Amino acid sequence: AQSVTQPDIHITVSEGASLELRCNYSYGATPYLFWYVQSPGQGLQLLLKYFSGDTLVQGIKGFEAEFKRSQSSFNLRKPSVHWSDAAEYFCAVAPGSGGGADGLTFGKGTHLIIQP
Amino acid sequence: DVKVTQSSRYLVKRTGEKVFLECVQDMDHENMFWYRQDPGLGLRLIYFSYDVKMKEKGDIPEGYSVSREKKERFSLILESASTNQTSMYLCASLRTGGNQPQHFGDGTRLSIL
Incomplete structure (x- = not known):
């Protein structure tokens, strides 16, 4: 079974600084990979996805x-964060053959705090 | 844009009640999913469905059932609610093939007293 690890539960970054959120997965073949963001009280919004091809993905x-x-x-990066980026970030994986039809496996999330 | 609508944002029920959470999508997607989200645990898959009348167990199906009588609607049922089912529940839908992501609703925060 696949698994996803987000090593950082909380990350604090100053506004304007760069950001990197880590994600490691365990899966035998090349999976489909996703990053979702969740603002407080909201559902998940897709930031970006990787299915194949160019390994650097823009979102x-x-x-x-x-x-x-x-x-x-499948680490997530942003060169300069804004206060509005404060949120919970989830990395997710799906088997490449099914494209997610059997559901996604999520990491436990990284809570991003932005300092003024 | 895909719209996944969950009928309630907040719901409070009592232990032992039968609880229905409803989800509707407007893009004719074949696949639909129910996840629960708990702090420190991320999202975990409860049940999913490939098509009408079809259902498959996810990672944590115990205490839940589902119904999919129409393509656009996927219901999660708590047969006899318990306090450990207090959680945020998220519904998602997905088009088969074509390298598409899952689209999520805004979630239902369910409290069982």
Whole structure:
């Protein structure tokens, strides 16, 4: 069974600083990979996804992520964070063959705090 | 844009009650999902459905059942609610094929007293 690890439960970053959120997965083949963001009291919004091709993926709100097969990682980055980026971030994986039809496996989330 | 609508944002029920959580999607997606979200545990899959009348158990199906009588609607049922089912419940839908992501509703925060 696949698993997803987000090593950082909380991260605090100053506004304007760069950000990297870590995600490692365990899966035999190349999976589909996702980053979702959740603002307080809201559902999940898709930031970006990787299915195949270019390993550097651009998403919404200025986020990007890089798939590194050798490290089984899919880290999320942003060059300069804004106070509105404060939220919970979830990495998720799905088997590449099914495309997510059997459901996603999520990490436990990283809570991002932005300092003024 | 895909719209996944969960009928209640907040719900308070009593132990032993039968509870229905409703989810409707407007994009004719074949696949629908129910997850529960708890602090420190992320999201965990309860049940999913590939099509009308079909259902599959996810990782934590105990204490839950589902119903999918129409393609656009997927209901989660707590047969006899217990306090350990107090949680945030999220519904999602997905189009089969075509490299698409799951789309989520805003969630239902359920409290069992």
